[in-house]
Amino acid sequence: MIEEKRIVLRNADNIDPEDIKDYLQAGGYRGLEKARSMRTIDLIEEVKKSGLRGRGGAAFNCGLKWSFVPPNRGATFVVCNLDEGEPGTYKDRTIVQKDPQTLLEGMAICAHAINSKQGYIYCRGEYPYVVELLNRAIGQAKEAGVLGDFDIEVRMGAGAYVCGEETALIESLEGHRGEPRFKPPFPGVEGLWGQPTVVNNVETFANLPEIVLNGGEWYAAIGAPNYTGTKVLTLTGDVKNRIFIEVPTTTTLREVVFGFGGGIKDDKKFKAVQVGGTSGGFIPEHLLDTQIDADSMRSIGATLGTGAVFVMDETRDIVDIVTRIAKFFEHESCGKCNPCREGTYRAYEIMKKINQGQAVAQDIDNLTVLGRVMEKACLCGLGQAAPSPTLTTLQHFYPEYQARLRAQ
Ligand SMILES: Cc1cc2nc3c(=O)[nH]c(=O)nc-3n(C[C@H](O)[C@H](O)[C@H](O)COP(=O)(O)O)c2cc1C
Numbered sequence: 001m002i003e004e005k006r007i008v009l010r011n012a013d014n015i016d017p018e019d020i021k022d023y024l025q026a027g028g029y030r031g032l033e034k035a036r037s038m039r040t041i042d043l044i045e046e047v048k049k050s051g052l053r054g055r056g057g058a059a060f061n062c063g064l065k066w067s068f069v070p071p072n073r074g075a076t077f078v079v080c081n082l083d084e085g086e087p088g089t090y091k092d093r094t095i096v097q098k099d100p101q102t103l104l105e106g107m108a109i110c111a112h113a114i115n116s117k118q119g120y121i122y123c124r125g126e127y128p129y130v131v132e133l134l135n136r137a138i139g140q141a142k143e144a145g146v147l148g149d150f151d152i153e154v155r156m157g158a159g160a161y162v163c164g165e166e167t168a169l170i171e172s173l174e175g176h177r178g179e180p181r182f183k184p185p186f187p188g189v190e191g192l193w194g195q196p197t198v199v200n201n202v203e204t205f206a207n208l209p210e211i212v213l214n215g216g217e218w219y220a221a222i223g224a225p226n227y228t229g230t231k232v233l234t235l236t237g238d239v240k241n242r243i244f245i246e247v248p249t250t251t252t253l254r255e256v257v258f259g260f261g262g263g264i265k266d267d268k269k270f271k272a273v274q275v276g277g278t279s280g281g282f283i284p285e286h287l288l289d290t291q292i293d294a295d296s297m298r299s300i301g302a303t304l305g306t307g308a309v310f311v312m313d314e315t316r317d318i319v320d321i322v323t324r325i326a327k328f329f330e331h332e333s334c335g336k337c338n339p340c341r342e343g344t345y346r347a348y349e350i351m352k353k354i355n356q357g358q359a360v361a362q363d364i365d366n367l368t369v370l371g372r373v374m375e376k377a378c379l380c381g382l383g384q385a386a387p388s389p390t391l392t393t394l395q396h397f398y399p400e401y402q403a404r405l406r407a408q
Contacts, residue, residue: 002247002255005222005230008206009246012098017133020140023101029146031209035109036148043113047208049216051228056081056164056201057276057305057381059227059294068188069114069196077197078110078119078150079173079187080205083157083164085124086277087328088308091232092202094244096130099206100137104152106205109212110198111150119152120192122169125159161332165380166199168334179336180380203232203307223249227293231304235261237311238268247292254288257311268313272397276305278325279385281392282318301392303385318397319404322389323351329386340383343374347390354404364401368394 006012015022023029035043048063069076080103084092096103107119123131134154141147160178162168167181170192191197207229211219223229232246233256240262247256257263257273264270272282275292281302283290290296297304312321326348333344350367353359371387378384394401 002251002259004245004260005248006246007210007219007222007230008095008102008203008232009098010210011102015099017098017100018136020101020137020144020146023099024144024146027213028101028209029105031212032105032108032112032146035112035212040113040115043109043212046216047113047211050207050211050219051216051225052204052207052211052219053227053294054201055203055207055231055307057303059304062200062204065188065200066110066113066198068186069198070189071115073196075118075193075195076114076116077192077195078107078114078116079166079169079192079197079199080107080119080121081164081166081169081199081201082121082123082127082130083169084127084202084306085157085159085161085164086279086306086308088236088310089234089277089306091234091244091307093124093127093130094234095202095206095232096134100134101141102206102209103134103202104137104141104147106208107152108147108150109208110200110205114196114198116198117149117151119150120173121152121154122163122173123154123156125157128156131156160334161328162334162380162382165382168380169199170197177334179334180382182379224291224293224296226295227304231292231307233292233307233309235309235311237273237309238265238313238316239263239311240265249291249293251292252289253283253292253309256292256309257288261309261311264311264313266313268315270311271314271316272312272318272393274310274312274389275308276303277308278328279303279382279388280305280308280310281388282396283392284396301388301395303388318393318400319351319355322393323348323355325389326351326386329382333382333386337377337379337383339374339377340379340386343370343378343383344386346370347374347387351390354401357404358406359404360406364394364405
């Protein structure tokens, strides 16, 4: 049985998150001290060497992203994405609640790498208590003098899922309506107020103190070679143990669901697992031996995304669940681009028809074509990933759709 490996959560439940002294006693801010003794170019190389890829969904190489920030372009910004709007995901909130200083230290390491004096944490609007905790933690860090001339402010979102998308987040931080921007230019070159900006996820930042302290090679030796390190997962649904774990990325879904999760509740049978949140693909039993690294997940049509693992037992109605998800996307589409605004609306319309037993085979064909078009044509990841639950369930659970069709 594979065991947990705690890097991000190394201090969880061992320190008082409200008291920076505990963090300092546990070796906190030694990573930042080491980072500050390095030339920025060497620091970025070290992070690249670790192989760390973003933990917010897109799995982009962290050091590479930092290297795109052009030198001598005036102010640069470090932005932490704590929007966490993905249903079933609560890892970023928990990381911060257990150890807020590790996030601040990770952001300050990034600030040194890109020569930034100002950071922002964009926090989900439903987490006011996390904002309070973070403000206290920032106050203590300033008082202790550990952040130097790097300042961090916390800003709250207002409940729009799309504001987790990095450019919509930047628009929202600027005080505008949260809609994604066209890319390129990427935020690393032109982000907040037109200035170079690094946006990273909470878990990405929280890995950095240990990476800098122990070296990139140390980190690269943990987990899968293509998606190194660990992943924090939130396990929900029809599983015996609904837990929060940090495991090496070589762990398989079966180990997560049946090992850590203890298997299915009430001795029912397993039906499917959805990984990555609402936009994640549905994975059937025969694919459970797949590793949780982002590329392996992609290879089976799923996404690791934020690491939300939602388990469904044999009694779950796949068509009904996918219909609810389609409603979520129809509601959350910001409306800026046509394929998403119209596509999520039509997809929900067809799913409702199927769910109510009113659809014919042609509706399923239309749904498939619509999904393929949205994957290619939508402006941002919201619309591009929205068809994933439909397309993967059509692939793996087609008989459930077929059984709902109206006799012609
Ligand atoms: C609709 C949508 C919602 C997203 N929500 C989040 C989120 O809540 N948190 C997050 O870190 N990334 C989210 N992302 C991904 C971000 O755009 C971005 O890739 C990420 O913050 C970069 O950080 P990373 O490289 O450390 O993963 C979302 C993307 C999309 C398309």
